[in-house]
Structure formats: C-alpha cells, structure tokens
Amino acid sequence: MAVAGGVKWRGVAAKCLVFLLALVPLALLVGDILNANLGPDPGQVITEALGIAAFQLLLATLAITPLKKITGWNGWLRYRRMLGLFAFFYAVLHVLAFLQLLLGWMDLWATFTRRPYIIAGAGAFLLMMPLAVTSTRAMMKRAGPWWKPLHRLIYLSAVLAWVHFLWQARSDITEMVVYGVILAALLLARAFWFGAGSLVPLKKA
Amino acid sequence: MFIKQRPTWSIPESEVTPESVYLNRRKFMAGAIASAAALSVPGLLRAEDTRPGATLDYRAAPEFSTDEKMASYDAITTYNNFYEFGTAKGDPSRYASEMSVDPWTVEVEGECANPGKYALEDLLKPHQYQERIYRLRCVEAWSMVIPWVGVPLAEVIKRLEPTNDAKFVYFETLHNPEQMRGQRSLFSTVDWPYREGLRMDEAMNELSFLAVGLYGKTLPNQNGAPVRLVVPWKYGFKSIKSIVRIRFMKEQPKSSWEMIAPNEYGFYANVNPDVDHPRWSQKMERRLPSGVFRPNWIETRKFNGYGDQVAGLYKGMDLARYY
Numbered sequence: 322m323a324v325a326g327g328v329k330w331r332g333v334a335a336k337c338l339v340f341l342l343a344l345v346p347l348a349l350l351v352g353d354i355l356n357a358n359l360g361p362d363p364g365q366v367i368t369e370a371l372g373i374a375a376f377q378l379l380l381a382t383l384a385i386t387p388l389k390k391i392t393g394w395n396g397w398l399r400y401r402r403m404l405g406l407f408a409f410f411y412a413v414l415h416v417l418a419f420l421q422l423l424l425g426w427m428d429l430w431a432t433f434t435r436r437p438y439i440i441a442g443a444g445a446f447l448l449m450m451p452l453a454v455t456s457t458r459a460m461m462k463r464a465g466p467w468w469k470p471l472h473r474l475i476y477l478s479a480v481l482a483w484v485h486f487l488w489q490a491r492s493d494i495t496e497m498v499v500y501g502v503i504l505a506a507l508l509l510a511r512a513f514w515f516g517a518g519s520l521v522p523l524k525k526a
Numbered sequence: 527m528f529i530k531q532r533p534t535w536s537i538p539e540s541e542v543t544p545e546s547v548y549l550n551r552r553k554f555m556a557g558a559i560a561s562a563a564a565l566s567v568p569g570l571l572r573a574e575d576t577r578p579g580a581t582l583d584y585r586a587a588p589e590f591s592t593d594e595k596m597a598s599y600d601a602i603t604t605y606n607n608f609y610e611f612g613t614a615k616g617d618p619s620r621y622a623s624e625m626s627v628d629p630w631t632v633e634v635e636g637e638c639a640n641p642g643k644y645a646l647e648d649l650l651k652p653h654q655y656q657e658r659i660y661r662l663r664c665v666e667a668w669s670m671v672i673p674w675v676g677v678p679l680a681e682v683i684k685r686l687e688p689t690n691d692a693k694f695v696y697f698e699t700l701h702n703p704e705q706m707r708g709q710r711s712l713f714s715t716v717d718w719p720y721r722e723g724l725r726m727d728e729a730m731n732e733l734s735f736l737a738v739g740l741y742g743k744t745l746p747n748q749n750g751a752p753v754r755l756v757v758p759w760k761y762g763f764k765s766i767k768s769i770v771r772i773r774f775m776k777e778q779p780k781s782s783w784e785m786i787a788p789n790e791y792g793f794y795a796n797v798n799p800d801v802d803h804p805r806w807s808q809k810m811e812r813r814l815p816s817g818v819f820r821p822n823w824i825e826t827r828k829f830n831g832y833g834d835q836v837a838g839l840y841k842g843m844d845l846a847r848y849y
Contacts, residue, residue, distance in 0.1 A: 361598075
C-alpha cells in the first residue's frame with residue numbers, strides 16, 4: 322500500500338511539473354509585458370511567441386507515441402492529453418492576440434479569404450477544436466471506435482501549422498527547416514512503425 | 527596591548543558618505559527620475575549624451591521634415607530589418623557590433639566622370655549635414671518617424687558627374703560573412719551582397735537622402751552605419767544600408783528583393799495603399815511604437831505622403847504593374 326501510494330504521488334508530482342513547464346512560455350511573456358520588455362511592436366512579439374508555443378506543444382504531443390515506442394515505457398501516455406490541451410490553449414491565445422493586438426479586428430473578410438498563410442493557420446486551429454472538445458474521458462467513451470480516427474486530425478493540423486509558419490518567411494527559412502525536420506521525423510516514425518495508413522484521419526482501422 | 531573596542535552601532539569613518547557626495551547622489555536620483563519620466567514619453571528627449579556614436583554638426587531642414595511624433599531612439603535602434611545580421615527584429619542590435627565601419631570605402635563605378643575608391647569622409651566632406659525627419663514605411667505594414675542626419679543624394683551624385691548614359695544608380699551593401707552572421711546562414715534566400723537601385727530621376731529627387739546619423743549622432747551599426755540611403759516614399763527595403771558600392775548604369779539593375787520574389791517585390795516599391803502585397807494588405811500601417819493591447823493603426827498614404835514631391839516622377843505609369 323505504502324509503495325503504491327508513493328508511486329501515485331510521484332505521478333501526481335510529475336504531472337504538476339509538466340503542467341508548470343507548459344505554462345513557462347506564458348509566464349515569460351507576462352513578465353515581459355509587465356516589464357515593458359517587448360520593444361516597439363509588442364503585439365507582433367506576443368502573437369509570434371504564442372504561436373510558436375502552440376506549435377512546440379503540438380510537436381511535444383506528437384512525440385509521446387515515439388517516446389513510448391523507443392523507451393518501452395507506457396507512462397508517457399499520461400501526459401499526452403495535457404500537452405495537447407496546452408497546445409490548444411496557446412493556439413486560442415495566439416488567435417485572440419492576432420485578432421486583437423495585430424489586426425485590431427479590421428479587414429477580417431479579406432484576411433481570412435485572401436491570405437494563404439492565414440487560411441493555413443486558421444485550418445490548423447479549426448482542426449484542433451474537435452480534438453479539444455472530445456478530449457474528456459466521457460467524450461472518449463461516447464466517441465468509441467471513432468475517437469482514434471478523429472484524433473488523427475492532429476497530423477493534418479500540425480502540417481498546416483508548419484505551412485502557416487513557412488509561408489510567413491520573407492527570406493531566411495532556417496527556423497522553418499528545423500521545425501519541419503522534427504515534424505517530418507515524428508510523422509515518418511509513425512508511418513514506419515504502423516504503416517502510412519495510420520496517418521490518415523477519419524478512417525476507421 | 528591596546529585594543530580599541532568599537533561599539534556595534536558605530537561605523538568606520540571610511541563608510542561615512544561625505545555631504546557633497548550625498549548631495550550629488552540626490553541630484554543623480556532626481557536626474558534618473560526625470561530621465562525615466564522622459565523615456566516614458568518617446569521622442570521627448572533628443573540627443574542624450576549616453577547614446578553611442580559621435581555628435582554630428584548639422585542644420586535642421588524643416589522644409590523636408592514632418593512634425594509627427596518621432597519614434598524613440600531606443601525603438602529605432604532595437605527594431606530593425608537588416609538580414610545581414612539575422613531575420614529577427616532584435617538580431618541587428620545584438621550582432622551588428624561585429625561589423626567594423628572605420629575605415630570605410632565606397633567604390634564608385636560605371637557611367638560617370640569621377641569613378642574610384644572614395645574614403646567615406648572624402649565622399650561626404652564638401653557637404654553640410656542636415657537633419658530631416660522622415661516617415662519610414664516598411665513593406666511589412668509598420669512605420670516609424672525618424673530624425674536622420676545626412677546629405678541630399680543629388681549633391682553627392684552631381685560631384686561624381688554621371689554621363690548622359692547613366693539612367694540608373696545601383697547600390698550594394700557590404701558583403702563580409704565574417705562580420706555579418708546572417709550572410710553565413712545556410713537557409714537564406716538572399717543572394718549576397720544586398721543590392722538596390724533607383725532610376726536616375728528618383729535618385730536626383732530632392733527627397734533622396736544619404737544618411738550618416740540619427741538623433742544627431744552617427745548611425746548605430748544596426749541602422750546601416752556608416753552610410754545608408756533613405757528614400758522615404760518607397761518601402762523601407764529600398765533604403766539600402768552600409769553602402770560600399772555606387773554604380774551608374776544604362777540598364778535597370780535588379781534589386782535583391784526582386785531577385786528573391788519578383789511577384790511580391792518590384793523595382794519601384796513605391797508605398798501604395800492600392801496595391802496589396804500578395805500576403806497582406808498595404809492599406810493601413812502600424813505606427814510604432816505601438817501599445818500592448820491596442821495596435822496603433824493609421825491609414826497608409828500613397829507615396830507615404832510625399833506625393834507632392836514625387837508623384838510627377840511616375841506620370842503615365844501604371845503603378846499596379848510597376849509596383
């Protein structure tokens with residue numbers, strides 16, 4: 322009993338630690354806002370930082386299965402939902418920051434119909450919504466056999482998020498290449514282990 | 527043995543602050559509070575002594591200046607596009623000190639009577655510096671108001687005596703990967719050196735300016751030291767920095783951004799709210815510094831508001847085609 326209790330507490334502590342780590346980008350940003358440390362165009366800096374945090378957490382979510390496969394430890398799965406929800410949390414803040422701090426809610430129609438990088442980003446965000454909504458245990462039960470095929474939408478969302486990032490490049494694409502290599506490795510590892518079909522969303526196995 | 531015991535509350539003479547120092551400290555604090563207050567109102571303080579660079583001798587040129595609120599020295603020198611030092615806005619102020627700007631030589635070549643290698647001082651010496659407060663509109667839809675110090679480009683060009691065949695002026699930025707880390711990047715799409723060009727009549731327009739300073743002092747490296755172009759009616763990327771070559775040409779040269787993405791950036795690059803960038807609108811601009819929670823949007827003006835001086839240059843031209 323005592324041992325099991327110790328393991329349980331360690332699990333809770335680890336979850337708390339991951340929770341706090343996921344809040345670090347937001348804490349840094351809030352600190353910079355309070356210290357007026359963001360330069361002459363704070364809206365741009367805030368929006369970019371939130372977008373990058375969302376994308377990094379999306380990649381972290383995608384890294385769980387490969388980590389499980391490589392280390393043989395199933396415990397990684399305990400953090401996946403939290404990481405995915407944090408990715409969505411930062412994506413929501415990113416979209417709100419874009420609308421309020423950068424766009425000022427102007428020119429919405431043209432922005433969302435005529436700017437390819439915005440369309441890609443909006444697509445990535447929209448695809449995350451059903452995943453966030455169906456992330457609870459109750460919804461998992463209700464979705465039943467459809468839950469897994471539905472949640473494979475995350476691959477498409479991640480690719481769109483990367484395209485959204487790439488299409489903003491003006492000349493140097495070093496950062497985009499680095500993230501692209503990581504994303505490609507995570508997706509190719511899945512295709513290698515489970516077959517290319519495992520990447521196709523909304524298709525029941 | 528004689529040991530002097532000191533009560534615990536006493537402090538040695540060496541630790542007592544002399545009255546004069548104490549009073550100076552109060553004065554210092556008052557000064558610090560005043561300058562902190564001044565800094566919170568951007569553009570209030572001009573040419574403060576703590577700024578790096580040499581103080582320049584110049585006259586004001588109000589006929590070429592706007593009275594719009596200037597961006598602070600801090601904003602102008604920490605928010606830069608100078609891809610030779612990296613693509614993030616903060617990269618140039620972080621890394622531009624790796625560039626050495628003294629001595630500086632400008633090579634003049636092509637269709638002119640006085641080609642040659644000029645030490646920067648010799649190129650500029652005969653001219654009196656003036657201060658012009660210009661709007662700078664970046665193609666990325668933000669803008670700043672900046673007090674430049676420099677000389678009209680036309681004055682310098684006249685001394686170089688271009689021939690009748692000189693229809694265009696071409697400029698090049700320093701190419702030195704050892705000092706410019708952005709030029710060492712593996713995934714840059716810029717074919718270094720950075721190049722720009724103007725039509726001869728554009729270069730001779732009274733607004734075209736060669737800047738050597740801002741806020742009364744020599745340019746910080748990140749702003750294009752020691753000499754840069756300022757063409758305020760065109761998008762910022764036309765205002766090429768750290769110039770090492772001026773060439774008079776018969777043919778229209780290709781600019782760097784035209785080479786990278788000709789569908790997005792043209793040779794003329796005149797500020798024009800009616801012609802959108804393919805990836806974003808050019809109707810409005812964020813005038814910086816902008817607040818955190820409300821973007822400081824203003825309407826973009828054709829030719830960046832300098833139409834009176836330059837619209838004549840483009841009479842009869844389809845500016846949607848020659849963007």
